[in-house]
Each structure stands twice: as structure tokens, then as C-alpha cells.
Amino acid sequence: MELLEEHRCFEGWQQRWRHDSSVLNCAMTFSIFLPPPRTNPPPVLYWLSGLTCNDENFTTKACAQRIAAELGIVLVMPDTSPRGEHVPNSESYDLGQGAGFYLNATQQPWAGHFRMYDYICDELPALIADNFSISEKASIFGHSMGGHGALSIALKNPGRFCSVSAFAPIVNPTRVPWGQKAFTAYLGADESQWRAWDSCCLLMDADSANALPTLIDQGDADQFLADQLQPAQFAEVARQKNWPLTLRVQPGYDHSYYFIATFVEDHLRFHAEHLLK
Ligand SMILES: N[C@@H](CCC(=O)N[C@@H](CSC=O)C(=O)NCC(=O)O)C(=O)O
Secondary structure (H helix, E strand, C coil), X not given: CEEEEEEEECCEEEEEEEEEECCXXXXXXXXXXXXXXXXXXXXXXXXXXXCCCCCHHHHHHCCCHHHHHHHCCEEEEECCCCCCCCCCXXXXXXXXXXXXCCCECCCCXXXXXXXXXXXXXXXXXXXXXXXXCCCCCEEEEEXXXXXXXXXXXXXXXXXXXXXXXXXXXXXXXXXXXXXXXXXXXXXXXXXXXXXXXXXXXXXXXCCHHHCCCEEEEEECCCCCHHHHHCHHHHHHHHHHHCCCEEEEXXXXXXXXXXXXHHHHHHHHHHHHHHHCC
């Protein structure tokens, strides 16, 4: 691993690292916030960003470090896709680099690199555990495409995370344009293969015995709410399954990082409740 940047931040450290990913077949960059040291090793909260983002959007815009320092939580911010000149891409912002959708692609030309699910679930946590002092407890949260990633990864891995939360997540990608475009490209035209990556479908099939504390914030002035996000679909499945979901609709808030910065403290405290007990 190569340290690219390091900054003192709220008595802890904000760092940016590059490493070679064998899962994604390219060099990857991630950011990490290390809170001030305490007696016990801290838990980890993974953040998954949305379309067009890399590891720095959340780091520089969400204002999460002060509360993470206070609570004693490590924040890990990966990139949103494999990167590089040899990695396939597309002209559009919602496919290819910057738009990995946190799944394992099965179709060409994507399948050789676009395995963000395996990267986030296996390779990155192993790398973090090998190189930083952390406890075994982890939670996950994200925004938009990253909200889809956080919810689907948590639902696909019962018992792995202490809690999950999302800002304006794409909860039903099989039914909305962003998801349909990406899933057709990465997974192929056979829609039966898509269910395994759709949070509403995964929740429908989930065992309520594995219920995970879940928080979603959604701005009602979000430009993508009606066409791409539709958190009410997820809330309806949660109601049917008696799943512990809190969905908060925030009046006047849009899809931006100003919305995330406004409510990130609530999310950090929500995760701390479950990570630190
Ligand atoms: N360029 C696109 C919209 C891109 C966009 O809004 N990206 C969001 C995530 S959207 C869902 O995954 C984002 O987080 N952008 C980065 C930022 O720092 O704001 C368009 O024009 O519609």
C-alpha cells in the first residue's frame, strides 16, 4: 500500500491510500479517517458513494470526521468502481468508471474488472484489518448508488454488519432507469439475474430473524426521488416483513452533499449505538 496523503483532523488522521486490487485487476484508491486512539480498537463504518464519485466526495464534503472522532469510529471510503486506462468505460456518467453499482459483473467487457461486491465485502475489509488496528465490528452506509450498495450488501450478508443506513438510496434498481441500464450492461438481459442485487427483492426474501437496524433519510426536494429512488417501495416491504426500518422524509432537501452533511451526524450516532454496545 502507498500512502498518498495524510492530514491531522480532529485529533485523528485523514489518509488516502493506493493499493493493487487483485479482485478488480487495477490500482485502487481509498480514504480512511482514523479517530484519536483509545484503549480499545475502534469499529469500522464503511461509506459507499454514488454515481460520478470517488473516495474524496464524502471525505471533503460530508463533514463527518468531527463526530467520528468524538465517537471513536473509523470511516473507510472506497472508490465507486475500478479505474484506469485499461479498464472499460462508457461515455455516460451512469455506466462504467464511477458507476460500479457494487455488484459482480458477468458480462463483457465489464466482467474482468467490475467486481465491486467482492472488493467491498472481501478484499478491502481484509486490507483494512491487516493494516490498521480495528475491532471486528462493522457497519455500512451510503448515498444513492452507494445507498443501494450499502443496503444490498448488508442484506446479502446477514450477521456481518451491526447496522445499515442510507441517504436517498436506489432501493429498487430493477425497476428504475439507472438500475435497468447498469444491470443490463453488467448482468445481461436476463432479468432473473438482477433480483440478487436489488434491495427490495433481497428484503422480500430476507429472514426476519436476521433483522438489521436500518435508517434511511430522503429529501422530498430530491430531483431523482420519483424516477430513480422511490424509498416508499422499500418501506412497504419492510412493513410487510416487520423489518426495523426508520425512513425519514426531510422537507426541502435535495440529492446533494449539503443534504448528507446536514444529517450525517444522526447516521453516525445511529451506527455508534449498534457498533459500540
Ligand atoms: N451528473 C448527473 C448526476 C450525478 C450525481 O448527482 N451524482 C451524485 C450521486 S447520484 C447517485 O448515485 C453525487 O454524489 N455526485 C457527487 C457530488 O459530489 O455531488 C446528472 O447530471 O444528473
